[in-house]
Amino acid sequence: MTVDVLIPAFNEEQAIGKVIGEIPAELVQEIIVIDNGSTDGTVIAARKAGATVIEEKQKGYGAACLKGLSYLSSKSQDELPDVVVFLDGDYSDYPAQMNLLLAPIHKGDAVLVIGSRALGKKVKGSMTIPQRVGNWIATHMLYFLYGERFTDLGPFRAIKYDSLKRLNMQDQNFGWTVEMQLKAAKMKMPCAEVAVDYRKRIGKSKISGTLKGAVSAGVIIIKTLLKYR
DSSP, X not given: OOEEEEEEEXXXXXTHHHHHHHSOXXXXXXXXXXXXXXXXXXXXXXXXXXXXXXXXXXXXXXXXXXXXXXXXXXXXXXXXXXXXXXXXXXXXXXXGGHHHHHHHXXXXXXXXXXXXXXXXXXXXXXXXXXXXXXXXHHHHHHHHHHOOOOSOOOSXXXXXXXXXXXXXXXXXXXXXXXXHHHHHHHTTXXXXXXXXXXXXXXXXXXXXXSHHHHHHHHHHHHHXXXXXX
């Protein structure tokens, strides 16, 4: 089972090398960092750590992820991955737990696996109150509107590449994660969650670090949930 890792990153110079360094090398074919207009040394640090770096100047988490998918689609047939793992570049996730996400796919139990921070161990202060409340609201709306029960919209996730292509992802902002989950639910794709741990990110979050950012992201997520109903 070949695995490629996509890491959207914006000004993560201090964290990106640690993230890449903890990804189990024996599990992955290629690590791709999508630099989303960083003004620090993120690109240099990522390349030094051994990642392929591509650039997406249009700001937005989804825009960076879409750029990563475009890169994958440009590969030759024998280079395409079986599975794509998404991972944040701020060192809040534990890359070494990647095997937990891949296990249900390897067994044939799921095509999409979400790493749930709600089910795992969290370092105190690693998730803000707006993040916790927003996750609770969004996952309950997901169940009410689409019939699929999740506990988190966690960015650490794995999905079969063929299934990912079928989802025809569109969101260019922070509706990306929930768009993936709701579309998988609508298409009746087998989904699973596994518990993953979570720690305080390196540096200040561009979203959850401010009330304005958290509210803005929450509005985008709710709009996305209603858009595809």
